[in-house]
Amino acid sequence: MAGVRFEDLSKTYPGRGGGDPVEVIRQLDLTIEDGEFLVLVGPSGCGKSTLLRLLSGLDTPTSGEISIGNRPVSEVRPARRNVAMVFQSYALYPHLSVRDNLSFGLRRSQARTVVQKVQDQGVRATRWLPRGMRLRSVREERIEARVATVAKALELSELLDRWPKELSGGQKQRVALGRAMARNPEVFLMDEPLSNLDAKLRTSTRQRIVDLQRELGTTTVYVTHDQVEAMTMGHRIAVLNQGRLQQIGTPMELYKWPSNIFVAQFIGSPSMCMLPVTVGANATLNLSGKRVEVSGELVEELLKREGQQLTAGLRPEQWHLAPKTNRNLKADIEHCERLGNEQILTCRLREGSHLIQVRSSPEIELRAGDEISLEPDPEGWRLFENDGEAIKNK
Secondary structure, X not given: OOOEEEEEEEXXXXXXXXXXXXXXXXXXXXXXXXXXXXXXXXXXXXXXXXXXXXHHOOOOOOEEEEEEOOEEOOOOOHHHOOEEEEOOOXXXXXXXXXXXXXXXXXHOOOOOOHHHHHHHHHHHHOOOOOHHHOOOOXXXXXXXXXXXXXXXXXXXXXXXXXXXXHOOXXXXXXXHHHHHHHOOOOEEEEEOOOOOOOHHHHHHHHHHHHHHHHHHXXXXXXXXXXXXXXXXXXXXXXXXXXXXXXXXXXXXXXXXXXXXXHHHHHOOOOOXXXXXXXXXOOOEEEEOOEEEEOOOOOHHHHOOOOOOEEEEEEOHHHEEEOOOOOOXXXXXXXXXXXXXXXXXXXXXXXXXXXXXXXXXXXOOOOOOOOEEEEEEOOOOOEEEOOOOEXXXXX
């Protein structure tokens, strides 16, 4: 197995019709540890899939270097990089059985003479005959053994002789995963592999991928738009925006301490609400004339910033329904989404008419038009400079 390193990587495509060039990846520095499961997230067009294409060799970087282990691979042909990619569309060969789809990469991993090709074809052609009448090949026997191992791990043993058109979406996805696994690559690349599956199947397949990666220990780079996948699957998450790395860290690091407003609003569903505030005396915040308490790690930093205008963010679960008192914030409910285990309230604060979202218990009977009082968690506030960068306890 091997880690991956991107050093000062950039990728620019020519503009259409003589227009300006399009810079998709911008001076990216990123290290993925050996055996790590890294999730890449970001809005459409931010460069996630391009990064996978560069790593796999399907595209070449405009500048910078890509290394797998200690080996620079920017000039290495895709077949020599020892990476395996799982596509969103499965990319199975419709004219090949599940068995032959799984073994396709193995049969082409090494050059063969004409005699070896004929011998291998004879072995496959006689596999249906009684054991004593089959042709034998040590190479084909190794491939068959590897296919059987992968098929068992992915519960595909009963499907080996089926055609792709006879498989369900989940079965096709497992075959695509198995084809990548069979080669035993140094790096797995997965480009939104679960996006075509229904919700229930996504959950079970997501867990299967995590279990397999843990068992195999293969370095994995996984692209997704799904917040649940990002938060539950990866050891670390890397957030991209306009080709630049915004933040990399564990899921909870990004959720609790986003490095800027973009990450704060991209990670988490619903996203963190943002409110314009002024720093008041004794490390308090002034929200449209209402004083809000702050406690925890940011107090020391706020004491130095009295009078400054900042942006304050708070997660939906850190707004608490509270009694109607002068110190609490009044809000009107505009929309209520009941999700079974929780409800999401879209509210408009009376102070400043700001729109926020609140996560609350589903057992509380609330509806659009109700007036509520909210108490923000004083330790939950995250503060950002005017340029969008987060203020941290220094």
